[in-house]
Amino acid sequence: MTLVTIISVLISLLAAGLFLLLFWDGINASNLENNLKIIYKKSLWVGICIWVAIIYILTLTDTFTYRPDVWFPKFLIGLFVPVFIVLSLFINKHFKAILDNLSFKNLALGQLWRLLGAVFFLVAIWEMGPKAFLASGYGDVLTGIIALVTLILVRNNLKQARLSSWVLTLVGTTDLLIVLYILLSYHPIWYDGLPNTAMAGSFPMMLIIGIAAPIALIQHIITLRKLLLNTK
Template structure:
């Protein structure tokens, strides 16, 4: 339990920091005018506010399962940031930011998925369905591929593109599998024991509410870059 809690909280801090750092690589160096925050500063402030909000709501139990819930509350924390991140792609300025980030950094940041071994522990400890073990293995494979692809792309080795595609394919499959396990085993419409309700509690909810949305957005952004063949 201690390792599960520590890993979940580490991801809850590490992922937003990594996301802000990598996005920051797409912004030009600029100084604030008349004390106003730069565009990059606003981005960092937005991500920080989002992360703090998710932490606060998770600790308060706002996303936890409650009798009478019509939908899983964790879907709110998952879908809103993803929706915002996708809508931002309609902005030419944001597309320029994404296209300026080195693809090696964009893909490589998902090395944090190696810490997804926590899903193995969730399954072993009976905090969730045994099938969560498959998500643990897939996350570790995804994180390893992200590291390899990131290094190859950084070294400008052509095979990096192929590895990046494999990383995205396995990573997206993993996220889809986790979503299936979360939803199909949730107490609202399933009598499965153990259920997936613990994933909506602190600290595991930090993975669902922070790590998962970032992982999905990075897949979307990196696939766009791969299609455009931009290093």
């Protein structure tokens, strides 16, 4: 349990840090005026710090923890609210300018923490969750490896980089959907067996679900946007 806790905390902080770097570099590379860059950089710092702090506080106070009298999995709030908030910014012209300047290099770098998703092997083996989490472990590790390959291809400006970014997006998104399916399928609201996924809303797993997973999904959406718009 201690090892799972350490890895979960590390994943949440690493994912947030790489997400900060992604947008920081995007702001610097954009054509926004300097005063706007300063404002967006401050907003970025404050926004991510508040996001991480809220998830930690709500997790440690058992806000997302499973309760038999609640009819829906509360961890879904922590998972999807950050995604909806970020996606709502896509209509802002200044935010679009930043999105256009997010690099494929940093988008791939931002998925490297998925290698630490091997923690799901421990969750399954130690029966903290269902054996189905083995699939999550394989999916995360595979995504992390593809992210590393993509990063190398992009840094060396090789023509295979774009294809690798497509593969990273498809594999990584599929992995996230598989994890969500497992979390919901084995949730004690409708699953009577053991082990289940009641621990999803509790410390430390909620740190991954409320911070790292939304960041991974947002980055996949941004990568898909860049690929479809054919931007560099």
